[in-house]
Each structure stands twice: as structure tokens, then as C-alpha cells.
Amino acid sequence: MPAAAEGHLGQTIVFWVCTAVVLGGALLTITRRNTVVAAMSLVATFFGLAAMFTLLSAQFLAAIQVLVYAGAIMTLFVFVVMVLNRDEREPWALRGIVGKALGIGALGYLTLLGGTFLLGASALLTKQGAYHTEAPKPGWGGVADVGNALFTTYLFPFEAISLLLLVAVIGAVVVARTVKHAPPASQEPPTPPAHGEH
Amino acid sequence: MGWLAILIPLVVFVVLGFVATLLFGWLIPALGGDLHSWYAALLKAAFILLGFVMPLAGVLTWMERRQSAMMQDRLGPNRANVGPVRAFGLMHFVADALKMLFKEDFVPANANKLLFALGPVMAIAPVLITFAVVPWGSGVCAGHLTDRLTDGQLAQCLDTGGGRFQVVHLEIGLLFYFAIASLAVYGATLAGWASYNKWSLLGGLRASSQMMSYEVTMGLAILGAFLVYGSLEPATIVQAQGDSILHWGVVTQPLGFVLFFTAAIAETKRTPFDIPEGESEVIGYFVEYSGMRFGMFYLAEFMEVIFTSAIVATVFFGGWQIPGLHADGFVAGQMPHWLVCTLQFVAWAVKVFVLCWFQLMIRWTMPRFRPDQLMRLGWKQLLPASLANILITAGVVLALMPGAK
Numbered sequence: 001m002p003a004a005a006e007g008h009l010g011q012t013i014v015f016w017v018c019t020a021v022v023l024g025g026a027l028l029t030i031t032r033r034n035t036v037v038a039a040m041s042l043v044a045t046f047f048g049l050a051a052m053f054t055l056l057s058a059q060f061l062a063a064i065q066v067l068v069y070a071g072a073i074m075t076l077f078v079f080v081v082m083v084l085n086r087d088e089r090e091p092w093a094l095r096g097i098v099g100k101a102l103g104i105g106a107l108g109y110l111t112l113l114g115g116t117f118l119l120g121a122s123a124l125l126t127k128q129g130a131y132h133t134e135a136p137k138p139g140w141g142g143v144a145d146v147g148n149a150l151f152t153t154y155l156f157p158f159e160a161i162s163l164l165l166l167v168a169v170i171g172a173v174v175v176a177r178t179v180k181h182a183p184p185a186s187q188e189p190p191t192p193p194a195h196g197e198h
Numbered sequence: 199m200g201w202l203a204i205l206i207p208l209v210v211f212v213v214l215g216f217v218a219t220l221l222f223g224w225l226i227p228a229l230g231g232d233l234h235s236w237y238a239a240l241l242k243a244a245f246i247l248l249g250f251v252m253p254l255a256g257v258l259t260w261m262e263r264r265q266s267a268m269m270q271d272r273l274g275p276n277r278a279n280v281g282p283v284r285a286f287g288l289m290h291f292v293a294d295a296l297k298m299l300f301k302e303d304f305v306p307a308n309a310n311k312l313l314f315a316l317g318p319v320m321a322i323a324p325v326l327i328t329f330a331v332v333p334w335g336s337g338v339c340a341g342h343l344t345d346r347l348t349d350g351q352l353a354q355c356l357d358t359g360g361g362r363f364q365v366v367h368l369e370i371g372l373l374f375y376f377a378i379a380s381l382a383v384y385g386a387t388l389a390g391w392a393s394y395n396k397w398s399l400l401g402g403l404r405a406s407s408q409m410m411s412y413e414v415t416m417g418l419a420i421l422g423a424f425l426v427y428g429s430l431e432p433a434t435i436v437q438a439q440g441d442s443i444l445h446w447g448v449v450t451q452p453l454g455f456v457l458f459f460t461a462a463i464a465e466t467k468r469t470p471f472d473i474p475e476g477e478s479e480v481i482g483y484f485v486e487y488s489g490m491r492f493g494m495f496y497l498a499e500f501m502e503v504i505f506t507s508a509i510v511a512t513v514f515f516g517g518w519q520i521p522g523l524h525a526d527g528f529v530a531g532q533m534p535h536w537l538v539c540t541l542q543f544v545a546w547a548v549k550v551f552v553l554c555w556f557q558l559m560i561r562w563t564m565p566r567f568r569p570d571q572l573m574r575l576g577w578k579q580l581l582p583a584s585l586a587n588i589l590i591t592a593g594v595v596l597a598l599m600p601g602a603k
Contacts, residue, residue, distance in 0.1 A: 010236075036313060036391055043384070050377075063373040071380025072410065075387070079406050082391050082399065142369045143430055 015055060021048030035081045039074055046070040058141035207551055208544070214249055215335070215543030219536050221245065222361040223338035233340060233361030242365045246329055250547065255500040256291040258554060262500075263290070265555070266562045298493035306394055306486050313392035318487065318494035321385025325501045328375045332508045333433040335363030335518045335542040336525070343536040352525040352535075363518070363543065364433050371431035372424075375509065376417055379465070383409040385498065386467070386474055390483035401483035404569065405467060405474035411576040412464040412471075418584040419457035422591035423513050426450050432509075436517030443521050447514035453587045455514045457580055462510065463557065464576070466502040470564035473572055507553035515549050518542035 025045035032038040046069045053062035139145055150158045222233060222242070231238060260275065264287070267274025278289035305314055339347060339355035347355070356362055368374050383406050390402015424430055426447070427438040439445045448455045464471040475482035484495045511517060520541060527533030533541075567575070 034310065036310070036388070040313070040316070040384070040388070043381075059368065059370045060373070063370045063377040066377035067373070067380050071377060071383070072413075075380075075383050075406055075410055078384070078387050078391075079403065079410075082387065082403060082406075139369070143373070 011055060014051065018048045018051045018055070021045070022052070036078060039078050039081060042077075043070045043074050046074070056141070057136050060141060060143050060146045208548070211544045211547040211551075212540065214547065215540040216536075217249070218245060218335070218363065218543055219338055219343070219539040222363070223340055223343045223536065223539065226361075227340035238361060239365050242361075242363070243330065246332070246334060246365065247326060250334075251329060251501055251504055254504055254551075254554070255497055256295070257288070258500045258503060258558070259291045259294060259496070260288055261555070262558050262561070265558050269559075269562050295493070298490045301489035303489040303491060304486075308394040309486065310392040310394070313388045314486075315491075317385055317389030317392060317484075318491045318498075319385075320388060321382060322494045322498040322501070324378045324382040324385075325498055325505055327378045328505055329508070330365040331368060331371055331375050331432055332505075332512060333362065333364040333436055333517055334546045335539055336433075336437070337362035337364070338539050339535060344534045346526045346531045346533070347535050348530070349525045362433060363539075367431065367433060369431060371429070371434075372420065372509075372513075373430055376413075380413055382465075382498075382502075383413075385495070386483045389487065389495070390474075393483075393486035395486050397480045398483050398485045400480045401474045401476070401485070404476075404480070405483055408467070408471065408473060408572060408576075409465055411573060412461045412580075415576060415580040415584050416458060416461035416465065418581070418588060419454050419461060420513060421584075422451045422454040422587045423447050423458075425588070425591050425595050432512045432517070435513055436519060439516040439519055441519060441522050441524065443516070446516045446519075451514065451587075451591070453583065454591070455510070457584045457587065458514070459506075459510055461576075461580060462506040463560065464572075466499060466506060466557075468499065468503070468557070469561050470567050471572065472566055473569050476566060503554055503557050504550065507550045507557065510553055511546065511549035515553075517549075518546040520545045 022045050025041045025043075025048060028041035029038045029045065032041060046065060050062040050065040050070070053059075053065060222238070226233060226238060226241065264274045264276070275287040275290045277284045278287045278293055280289055283289075305311060336352065337356045337360050339345075339352055339360040342355065352360075366374075386405030386409070387402045390398045390400075390405065393399075423435065427435045429435055429438065435447075439447065443449065467474050474480075484492055487495065522528050523538065523541065523545075524530070525535070525538055527538065
């Protein structure tokens with residue numbers, strides 16, 4: 001069927017474009033010295049990931065990915081970066097032979113991990129029946145589907161996480177609240193600060 | 199001359215609606231095009247953005263000056279002659295655009311060039327994308343333009359081969375809008391930070407804190423409407439609002455309407471919520487921008503006004519619905535399909551236009567909030583109210599709706 005073949009080609013193109021955006025954004029995030037540029041690269045990565053979720057018919061997850069990570073959490077990151085406005089030079093970074101050795105070690109470890117994963121994945125993909133090839137049911141990954149799963153099968157984890165978030169919010173409020181000192185026991189007016197005191 | 203202000207937009211909307219009906223109901227199918235294909239979606243996007251949103255955004259820049267002038271008992275720009283044609287000063291927005299295009303594009307010496315360029319793009323792109331989910335008519339059934347279709351026939355036709363008057367028909371619907379709109383905050387923040395200017399940085403900080411705060415209320419306020427209409431898809435929500443005004447969102451969700459409209463106006467960053475600009479305090483996150491880069495912020499602001507109107511009209515004012523109008527007219531078999539399509543577009547456009555006018559009126563009536571008042575209103579008043587709205591709506595829906603339990 002030509003229509004299906006065309007759709008397949010379109011999906012392939014979108015997939016590779018998204019892959020480029022995700023990987024490019026991730027690389028820029030860890031290589032850029034400028035923190036705001038790094039944060040915006042991470043936003044691009046999140047956006048590419050969301051597009052990949054739509055390719056997997058997980059529309060709800062895609063929208064939430066952009067809404068929560070790109071739209072809310074990264075905004076907070078950028079906000080904090082802007083307020084702190086740190087120097088682009090990294091005074092705490094390890095330089096010289098120690099830094100290079102550590103870097104090479106980390107790169108080697110990463111290559112090892114990635115290689116193991118790719119080998120395992122290719123072994124899994126070539127196995128017969130390891131993954132589904134048929135298209136998901138209509139409505140799969142949609143709002144109603146995810147909502148049903150959250151409020152029936154996964155109700156306990158869902159409620160437990162909401163409790164955890166509530167604890168985190170209360171903790172943040174406790175940390176951030178302005179401490180009101182109790183008024184001094186004596187009724188004297190507070191003494192004005194001495195002049196010239198620094 | 200007052201009647202012209204009503205007549206001219208109305209005539210323009212009728213023509214636009216007729217063009218859309220002919221384009222998607224006859225021309226594209228006659229050329230062998232598939233109304234469900236990606237190029238049909240592209241054409242729809244081009245039609246709604248270039249035919250309706252951009253021109254209206256341009257006219258709004260003039261309307262804002264004229265309307266503020268009327269409200270302040272002065273004349274405002276009433277002439278911009280092109281030869282002998284005065285056209286009430288309408289040509290001002292063309293002059294504005296030309297001025298901005300030819301102005302020097304100045305970039306401050308210490309600005310971060312990349313992010314400085316990214317700022318206006320991030321401000322204008324999300325607004326353009328979000329128009330993809332707005333339905334501007336029920337849709338057109340190709341090949342049946344002169345027939346008298348019943349509601350059922352039209353619905354069946356739209357599901358199989360007809361062209362919806364909506365760029366994409368997503369199941370997640372308005373969630374897509376919230377996701378994309380949440381990216382608009384980067385426009386202001388990046389512009390403020392990259393300009394290397396203390397005032398613009400303050401403006402950017404104010405913008406990001408304000409937009410983050412009011413996004414929460416905006417999302418929660420519209421949840422009540424989702425509960426009532428049982429869908430997140432704007433076209434389905436419009437369909438569910440039926441042909442009676444009593445089913446419109448503004449009647450079933452009055453509190454939700456007020457909360458959503460307030461939060462949406464705060465998101466557009468216009469008076470009384472123009473703390474990020476505050477020209478007497480920090481001038482704004484775009485203080486270092488000139489030429490067309492500033493023009494993009496300016497245009498984005500007016501397109502946000504139009505988009506806010508479009509969403510409020512869709513969710514709370516029945517979108518393209520005219521009370522009593524079915525797919526075959528007010529009485530069965532009264533009107534041909536093309537006439538109904540055109541009328542529905544006109545109804546939608548008039549609602550958007552009136553809501554734009556209403557937003558301009560708010561803009562020129564209210565004084566600016568202080569930042570602390572803004573935060574108190576957002577977090578301590580609007581947010582609890584929107585939570586209460588959800589709770590009450592959920593209770594009522596559970597009690598009244600058959601099958602909700």
C-alpha cells in the first residue's frame with residue numbers, strides 16, 4: 001500500500017531528525033560553558049524526546065514531557081541561573097594531568113556501558129517475538145487510557161507519589177518561610193543602631 | 199461612522215469564511231487533494247495564520263491606539279494617507295511594519311548574540327504553533343457543498359473524508375496548547391538575560407515568575423470545563439456546547455471562565471499584568487531590542503491576545519456555534535452546506551473579535567499591579583478559587599451526569 005509506505009518513510013525521517021535533536025542537545029548541554037545555553041540545549045533535548053513519544057503514540061506522555069520538564073522545571077533552572085549569574089570560567093574544575101586522567105577514565109567507562117547496552121539491545125531485537133510490530137489500539141497512550149491506568153491499576157503508587165510531593169512542598173515552605181522573632185520580653189523600644197557601625 | 203466599525207469586519211469575515219469553504223470544500227478536492235493529508239493541514243495553517251491571525255494582529259495595533267484614544271477623549275491616529283485614501287488611519291500598521299523593517303538592528307556589545315537572537319523567536323513561535331488546535335468551524339464535507347446535510351451526515355463525513363476546520367485534531371487537544379504555551383516564557387527570560395542590561399534582566403525575572411505562577415491557575419481553571427464536556431479536544435468541546443446558550447461554558451463554568459480569562463490575560467503580560475514591562479520602573483525585558491526583533495515581541499503580544507480570545511471563545515462561548523443553527527440551518531433542510539460553513543466561521547470570528555475588543559478595554563481601564571499584589575492574587579486568591587471550582591464541578595458532574603459513577 002503506497003500510503004502506508006509513505007507514512008513509514010515520514011516516520012523514519014521524523015525519527016532521525018528527533019534523534020539528531022536529542023543527541024545534539026544532550027551533547028551541547030554537557031559541553032557548553034554558558035549555563036543558559038546549556039539549559040536551552042536541554043530544553044531542545046526534552047522537546048525531541050516528546051516528539052519521539054508521539055511517534056510511539058504516547059501523546060499524553062509527550063504533552064506532559066514538554067509541559068513539566070521543558071516548560072516548568074527548566075524555566076526554574078533558567079530562573080536560578082539568571083539570579084546567580086555565575087562566571088563562565090569554572091574555578092573548581094580539575095585541570096592538568098589529574099583532570100585529563102579523570103576525563104579519560106570517565107569516557108572509557110561510558111564507552112563500556114554504551115557498548116554493553118547496544119550489544120544487549122541488538123541481541124534482544126534480533127530475537128523472535130521480543131517486541132510488538134502491530135500498531136497499538138486506537139486511544140492507546142491517550143488521556144483516557146493513562147487516566148484509567150493511574151486511577152485503577154496504579155492507584156497506590158500514584159497516591160504515594162502525590163503524598164511525597166506534598167511533603168516536599170511543605171518542606172520547601174518551611175525552609176523558605178521568613179522567621180518571625182518573638183518580641184523581646186521587656187517593653188523597651190528597640191535601641192537604634194549606632195552610627196558608623198559596619 | 200460607528201456602524202462602519204461593525205460592518206467592515208463583518209464583511210471581511212464573511213468573505214474569509216466563504217473563501218475557506220470553497221478552498222477546502224471544492225478547490226482542494228477538485229485538484230485531487232486529500233483533506234486528511236499533511237499538505238491540507240499545512241494549507242489550513244497558512245489560511246488561518248496568514249488570512250486571519252496576522253492581519254487581525256496588525257489591525258489590533260491600530261485598534262488599541264484608536265480605542266485608547268476614544269476612552270481618553272482624544273482622536274488617536276485617524277489618518278495615514280496612501281494617496282487620497284485616508285482609511286481611518288488603518289494603514290498605520292503598514293507604516294509601523296515598514297519602519298521596523300528598515301530600522302537599525304542594534305545588538306548591545308556584551309550581549310550573548312545567540313540567545314539575543316533566540317529571544318524574539320521563542321516569544322513568537324509558541325503562539326503560532328498553538329493555533330494548530332483551534333477549531334474555526336465544524337468543517338466542510340467535500341463534494342456536498344450545495345447539499346443540505348443533517349448533523350449526523352456531517353459528523354460521519356468529517357470522520358471519513360471531510361476537512362475539519364482545524365489544523366490538527368489531537369486527542370490531547372488543549373494539553374498540547376498548554377505544553378507549547380509553557381515554552382513562551384523562554385522568549386521573555388532569554389531576551390532579558392541575553393541583553394546584558396540590569397533592567398532587562400529584572401524584566402525577564404519578573405516575566406518568568408509571573409508566567410510560571412499564572413500557568414498553574416490557567417491549567418486548573420479550565421479543568422472544570424474538561425469535566426463538564428468530558429473531553430480535552432477543542433472541537434469536541436465546541437460540539438458538546440450544542441446549540442443552546444445554556445450549554446455554553448460561560449453558563450456552566452462561570453467561575454472557571456473568570457479565572458481562566460484572568461490568568462490568560464496575565465500570560466499575555468499586558469496591563470494590569472504588565473509588571474515585566476512596567477515602563478516607569480524597569481522598561482521591560484525587550485529594552486535593548488530594536489527594529490523587527492522588537493517588532494516580533496510586539497506582534498507576539500497581539501497574537502497572544504487573539505489566541506486568548508480564540509481559546510476563551512472555544513471553551514466558554516461555544517466556538518463556532520450559533521444558537522439554533524444545525525448543519526442544515528435553523529429549520530431542517532433550510533440552508534445548503536456552504537452557507538452553514540460560512541456562517542459558522544463568521545460566528546467564530548465575531549466572537550474572537552469581540553473578545554479582543556474586550557481585552558483592549560481591560561488594558562486601558564486598569565492600573566498596573568505591584569509585583570507583591572500580583573503574586574498574592576495569583577497564589578492566594580486565584581489558585582484556591584480554581585481548586586474549589588474543580589471540587590464543586592466534579593461533585594456536580596458526579597451527581598448529575600448519568601454513568602459518571
